[in-house]
Amino acid sequence: MAGLDRAASPGLRLGRWAYHRGEFVPASDPQLPLSTQALHYGIGVFEGIRAYRSADGLFLFRAYDHYERMLRGCRTLRIPLPGKPGDLVDITVELLRRNAHDEDVYVRPVAYKLSLLPGMPPGVFLSGLSDAMSIISYSLPVERLGQGVRCGISSWRRPPRDTLPAQAKITGGYVTSAFATDEARAGGQDDAILLDRSGNVAEATTANVFTVRDGCLVTPPTTGDLLPGITRDTLLTLIREVGLPVAERSVSPAELFSADEVFLCSTGKGVVPVIAVAGRDVGTGAIGPVTAKVRALYAAATTMPGGIHADWLTPVMETP
Structure with a gap:
């Protein structure tokens, strides 16, 4: 899904917590260096996952399948993920519980190349780089059918x-x-x-x-x-x-x-x-x-x- 920012989407509200590089942190805290390789070269993989609220509660939809697809994409770019798909589903559940969204949710996990490892020359590579993963969540109600x-x-x-x-x-x-x-x-x-x-x-x-x-x-x-x-x-x-x-x-x-x-x-x-x-x-x-x-x-x-x-x-x- 494109355009996930407050200015472009008035109904979009970022959760207070994020998962960043192995920890749950306030969503406003993470900062990436200007040398981040994914920023320069687009070397990253992301997913969009939905959690829907109903009378029965809040439920993630096909989260395991999304993380399986993400894992396959990360293998292509030589990006290791911090766990198997089931582990990432558990991390996402914990993130949503911390954020306590009161409506439908959109989850954005992204794994990316971070920095050149010592001894690596400048250039565009898939190896010789550090890796990172972050997950954020937004309150985002499902759009109604509308007029098309x-x-x-x-x-x-x-x-x-x-x-x-x-x-x-x-x-x-x-x-x-x-x-x-x-x-x-x-x-x-x-x-x-x-x-x-x-x-x-x-x-x-x-x-x-x-x-x-x-x-x-x-x-x-x-x-x-x-x-x-x-x-x-x-x-x-x-x-x-x-x-x-x-x-x-x-x-x-x-x-x-x-x-x-x-x-x-x-x-x-x-x-x-x-x-x-x-x-x-x-x-x-x-x-x-x-x-x-x-x-x-x-x-x-x-x-x-x-x-x-x-x-x-x-x-x-x-x-x-």
Whole structure:
């Protein structure tokens, strides 16, 4: 999720505590040196994890899966994490308990290259550097369905996987998303959809893309140049369980224009209907019935600890 700062997001409130380099500290205390390698070269991996509040309490959603993906990305950049995914889930639970958020939460863990080790010359490396990990959390209510968003087709392409690993949330790679978002907003749109090097749909700036036509859902395959989103995987599971037809295949830009419905999905925002693409209304130009149904399935899965996917939920604070 992009834009996590108070000025850009009035509803965003940073928790009082952070986990930083092995300790729980006041969130205002950590300071990184100006020589931090991740700052200069984008050598870091991050995740976005949600905790949802319901009548049953506060529950992290698929936190273990997020940390497993983070672990894989960190291996790519030679960054050791301070524990296995289960350990990191436990650290996150403790952080949220300390912060005592009274609404939905967004968690941002980031692991990064810190400083050159003694004897290392200046340069861009993955080895010969110290490593660090930090976790912060924000109170961030889930956005309601609203009236949907308008997307452009970005002139910026999603970097191909032989240029930048698409399967990891590598910090430096998100400059492309920043370019695409800036271009979209300058054109009066809310978000942008990026194409891959073949000219097919890859993903939005921080979300995966689904289309709906004649009741069938389609999303680009993870063999393409896109992040295999955990929300995307969640929706595919839920959609198949209720018997809706769904396919993973290449999607051309023209299919966005002719679709009955289009929606985006991400950890930060959940299921977001797209009502226009490149100045063309999608379907009727309003939120469609399939999108609304998928959103309801997702909302139930993220807030019902007694449901069939109870293993996706980690309790933080349960209501007595």
